[in-house]
Amino acid sequence: MSAILALAIVTAPSLGFVENTDSLAPNCQITASAAQAKSGWVKEGDNWYYYIGGYKARSKWIQSKGKWYYLKWNGVMATGWEKITGYWYYFDTVNGDMYSGRWLEKKISPKKSDWYYLGNSGIMYANQFLFYNDKWYYFDKDGIMLKNRMNYFIPNHGIWNFHADGHGERKA
Numbered sequence: 001m002s003a004i005l006a007l008a009i010v011t012a013p014s015l016g017f018v019e020n021t022d023s024l025a026p027n028c029q030i031t032a033s034a035a036q037a038k039s040g041w042v043k044e045g046d047n048w049y050y051y052i053g054g055y056k057a058r059s060k061w062i063q064s065k066g067k068w069y070y071l072k073w074n075g076v077m078a079t080g081w082e083k084i085t086g087y088w089y090y091f092d093t094v095n096g097d098m099y100s101g102r103w104l105e106k107k108i109s110p111k112k113s114d115w116y117y118l119g120n121s122g123i124m125y126a127n128q129f130l131f132y133n134d135k136w137y138y139f140d141k142d143g144i145m146l147k148n149r150m151n152y153f154i155p156n157h158g159i160w161n162f163h164a165d166g167h168g169e170r171k172a
Helices: 002-017 020-033
Strands: 040-044 047-052 060-064 069-071 080-084 087-091 100-108 112-118 128-132 137-139 149-154 158-162 168-170
Touching: 047 060, 047 069, 069 087, 087 112, 112 137, 137 168
Parallel strands: none
Antiparallel strands: 040 047, 060 069, 080 087, 100 112, 128 137, 149 158, 158 168
């Protein structure tokens, strides 16, 4: 038995065992940091980040609890308006979730507002019509719903009248 034990000790280095316990320290540190790696949503200062395997996700869409979020190039969660791959999106300014399938009002003054529409994909409508509640609405190149515009020409769609509430009727 002692001969087998002696053989095991002599051959241990060749079997992948470590002779010096000091060489375990780097492995233990890696294991410890991996066990303590950040994961999921983490607030740092005033910003929210999302960690995957201990690393900040960057320039990435994240779906969390059924809602969509976007992490900018620096890993910060997007809030407000954000242009991503050529399209405008709006993210809640408090919790960062993407608006989709809904209207967004931007107050210009106490009596004036601009209206936007974020489609089901979250992309802001621009240079296009929306058929909503049996009425037509049109959004200009900046995504603002037209209203109080008479005899307004839209290429390939003719002349339209847009009322105070924004709904339009084709004139010619």
